[in-house]
Amino acid sequence: MDQFFIDASCIKGDRITITGPEVNHMTNVLRLRRGEKVQLVEQTSGLTYICSIDVADAESVVCIIDDVQSESRELPVKITLYQGLPKSDKFEFVIQKAVEMGACRIVPVAMKRSVVKLSAERTDKKLARWNAIAASAATQSKRGMVPEVSAPMTYDEAVQDAAGCDAILLPYELETGMEETRRILTSLKESQAGSIGIFIGPEGGFDVSEVERAAEAGAHIITLGNRILRTETAPVAILAWLTYIFEE
Template identity: 50%
Template sequence: MHRFFIKEEQIGQDEIWIRGGDVNHIKNVLRMKTGDKVFLSCENDLEYECSLEEFSEDGIRARILDIHGMETELKTELVLYQGLPKGDKMEWIIQKAVELGAARIVPVRMKRCVVRLDEKKAEKKIRRWNAIAQSAAKQARRGVIPQVSEVVDFQTAVKDAEGLDMLLVPYEEARGMEESRKILRQGKKKASIGIIIGPEGGFDREEIELAKEAGGDIITLGKRILRTETAGMTVLSILMFLLEE
């Protein structure tokens, strides 16, 4: 069953009005008809099972059939701080991070980033990245649309992560697989976890020291060197498996 996202003001006592771009998608792309059923999510831990009842040019009226608690969201908030990668890798990273349960994605400028985005380019990229996050959230049947924030520097990212219960920093020079396993398992007891991933050139040593000062746990993901687009997905996959109920 198809899923769409709505705002709270669209919800009535026993009906919901679907507005915006989803109207065209439902009518002209999916070619849905009166009586077809959809799930509507409002990012309030509830999903509404609805039947499409009335089509107009600017909206679709859906009758609420049932209301369920959201069962697709992890109880732990996962925040991915991703060092800016080259090319279109960030689009793939965002798509997969959303599928794996990330609640928020923060693009980070780091010392060894090859990419340099000026303000105009960054604004356009962020709009594109958030559209990808929304599309991935629909496909993965997420109850919320994870936000892709504006691009920040490393110090700002670390400062933001200080408000989380745990900060994981996979580092190619880290050692101690058993200790890393122990740290990852401790994530089951945390309400929020941040993951900082370096760019293609890896972390600068000063960045590692800053992360440590902020309480970050430096971990290894094994003996092989992972690409930047692989490392974050590896940690998210491990955490999703540990946290899923």
């Protein structure tokens, strides 16, 4: 059953009316017709409406609500990914995969060894594209929310932003100690951490001063194992670990 995100304002009684660009996607791309079932997610309430399509024309898709579900497909911990800005195609990959793996927010961070520099003008265009990728991945992976890709931050801004999280994790390739890493991650579960910030270095890795800065701010410096992971693989690995530990 295909899933779509809707605004609360679309819901009137037992009907949900979808208008705007999603209509073309539903009727012309997916060729959804009267009688077919769809799953509509309203993010604010976290409710999922199981519906049958009543009318599907060029302007709108009208659905009749058959059932309402409140179970969430969301992880019980809110994860923000602070990703050292890599090359463009890699960052788009990171957004797609991080959304699939359950991240709630993705923040591109200009780090010392980031090769890419973004001008303000290019950033606006990129940000729209990045958020479209996040929305598409959220639909495909049947998330209960659309994660936001925030505007790029400097490293200091990112560390300040992450101070709002219950815990910060920074995987570092020069760090060792799986036992200690497992101990740290298990303790986050035991202490019922509600939010976690993850820092991932760009292609060239973290500068040692960046690792120190995060450690001063209370970040746990961890390992992701004995092999060297690329900058776009590391967020998938740590998000998988947190899923393994936190998923209910």
